[in-house]
Amino acid sequence: MELNAEDFFKALYEDMTQRGTTSRELVGLEFDPESGEISVFGGVVHATSYPALKTLFERIARVCVADGIAVHRLRRITFFEEQITLEWVCCTGESQLKMYPIEESPH
Numbered sequence: 001m002e003l004n005a006e007d008f009f010k011a012l013y014e015d016m017t018q019r020g021t022t023s024r025e026l027v028g029l030e031f032d033p034e035s036g037e038i039s040v041f042g043g044v045v046h047a048t049s050y051p052a053l054k055t056l057f058e059r060i061a062r063v064c065v066a067d068g069i070a071v072h073r074l075r076r077i078t079f080f081e082e083q084i085t086l087e088w089v090c091c092t093g094e095s096q097l098k099m100y101p102i103e104e105s106p107h
Contacts, residue, residue: 005064
């Protein structure tokens with residue numbers, strides 16, 4: 001059974017924080033659909049004001065739900081200073097890419 005986006009990113013957050021990963025050093029996540037493995041890329045140090053990992057993952061989960069992006073279709077998430085880029089494969093097999101601001105717009 002596949003986890004929904006909220007449960008998936010909550011579990012990923014818990015795993016990554018246990019390993020000592022913080023949002024400030026996170027550059028990207030790459031998802032291997034064959035093995036189910038997730039590669040974590042780091043190295044860049046984001047500003048001290050960069051949102052916490054939990055905040056980022058909650059935002060990504062909301063975006064996936066709102067835009068109908070299934071977790072098993074994700075291929076890459078890249079973390080920039082001002083935006084997050086999601087790459088996934090849609091149900092037709094086409095690659096999709098969309099950029100989202102780090103912070104949600106006020107209502």
